[in-house]
Amino acid sequence: MRSTFKVLFYLKRSKGKEQPTVPVMGRITVNGSIAQFSAKLSVPEHLWEVSGGRAKGKSVESDRINRHLDNIRAQINKHYQEICDRDSFVSAEKVKNAYLGFGDKYRMLLEAFEKFTSDYQKRIGIDRCSGTWKRYCKSIDHLRVFMQKEYRVSDMPLAELEQSFIEQFHVYLKSDRGLKPMTVSGYLKCLKYVVKIAFNNGWMPRNPFALYNYTAPNPERSFLTEEELHRMMTTRLRYKRQDYNRDLFLFSCFTGICYADMSALTYDQLEQDTNGDWWISGNRQKTETKYVVKLLPYPLFILDKYRGMAGDRYLFKMSTLDSIDDSLKNIARECGINKQLSFHLARHTYATTICLQNGVSLETLSKMLGHKHITTTQIYAKVTHPMIDREVSMLKEKLQDKFAI
Incomplete structure (x- = not known):
């Protein structure tokens, strides 16, 4: 029994939108199965004849449109005939795929x-x-x-x-x-x-998104000031769980280690140098880039406080990120901090308040944070008033003899 086969074209109108031209879509029907495709053509709606599925009139524009559609129809008819002669089964999808040039590497x-x-x-x-x-x-x-x-x-x-x-x-x-x-x-x-x-992988003839770029505007990266950080460290909290989450947050504030990497920290990553100082090093889960951090006194205090609590291997036993972030919002209120705290804000605090405001270079900070590119570190590099004051004061001292009044 011969297949029932039909090709028609129609306009793809958008509801509620005025369009000077409307895209033309094609529909292949084989034995009740339907496959749709784009005709790669847009036409003025007033030129379109719905009943005939083609442009009406004898204008140059109508003739161009109809020749394009006739060419598509002829190609589809050819592929349909070849599939009928070759295969025992034919469907609208197979005909469409053949027209679009898909072979064994056809992918969705x-x-x-x-x-x-x-x-x-x-x-x-x-x-x-x-x-x-x-x-x-x-x-x-x-x-x-x-x-x-x-x-x-x-x-x-x-x-x-x-x-x-x-x-x-x-x-x-x-x-x-x-x-x-x-x-x-x-x-x-x-x-x-x-x-x-x-x-x-060769699944498509070209990359249609290669030239498409969208860069979201960089939002202001929030961080804790020295005063807010001190308040976070000294405020007495009501619950042990809050106290624990606060200490995890502060550990990140003084090391710059993010939530994912902190969750995976093991005692094997702790090393002591010949001077007796402790270091943490590892590869970031996000980028596989190595980071190296020398531990300041406060994170060492936190490590001693919770040593062994997570077992013999891991340094900390951490809740989910959403759970800790929810807890930090309550902690911020109790500490009188009027900022939307999240665990990642601790990393910003380390970069800005702990390091940059105290003279650590961008290059060194980039290594400690485990960034692949220093441009990423510059996002965290907040130019704060104390930094401006320090730099301008140094400049003033250098220039006072050169440009004396």
Whole structure:
């Protein structure tokens, strides 16, 4: 029995939007199965004849549009005939894939995304951190909803992606989901990275996102001042759990070690030099970059206070990051600190209040924080009033004899 086969074209209108031109979509139907694709063409709506699925009239523009559509139809007919002659089974999806040039390397966007994320999960705790993996998982969730809403498809071939896709996804995250710029930037980077890998693997003929760049505005990085840090250290708290979370936060304030790396700290990472000073070194889970920190008296005090509490191997037994961050909000209120505390703010405090304000160079700080590039360290480098005062005072002393009045 011969297959029932049909190709038609229609306009993809956007509800509530005025469009000077409307994208043309194609629909292949084979025995009731349907596959849709973009005709890579936009036409003025007044030129379109709905019943015929083509441009009306005999203008130059209408003739150009119809020749483009006739060419697509002829190619699809050719592929349909070849599949019928070669295979015992033909479907709309197979015909569309043949028209789009897919062979054995045919891949879908979410399929590739999920494969990457699954492989990433296996590396958590080895050279990858769980926070980044969760961001990729969340990116998949947003992509799935976005494609269903905007394109009415459950997945999309990688070879069909255009730069407009990531631009529309950007608008969706920002407007429909109401996400903050830094969050939007993180999800867009996840999408760009997966598509880049797909292109490098030969799963698509080009990388449509290669020239797309979006950099979220850098928000002001908050940190504790010396006065706030002292208040955090000396305020008496009501609960032991708060006291413990406060000490974990302060350990990070005086070492710059982030939550993920603190959770994995072991006694093997502690070393004592010939002068009797203690050091902590390791590789950051996020970047695999080595960090080295010389322990100041206060973190040594915290280590002694909780020695053995987490067993013989690990230095600390830490709750989830969300749990500690919630606890820090209550601790801030009790300490009279009018700032939105989070565990990562401790890293900013170490960089700014502990190190830079006391003369530590950016190069040295970058090594201690485990940054790959010093430009990353500069984000933490807050130019505070004490720093300006110290530098200008030094400048004043150097110039007073040269430019005396």
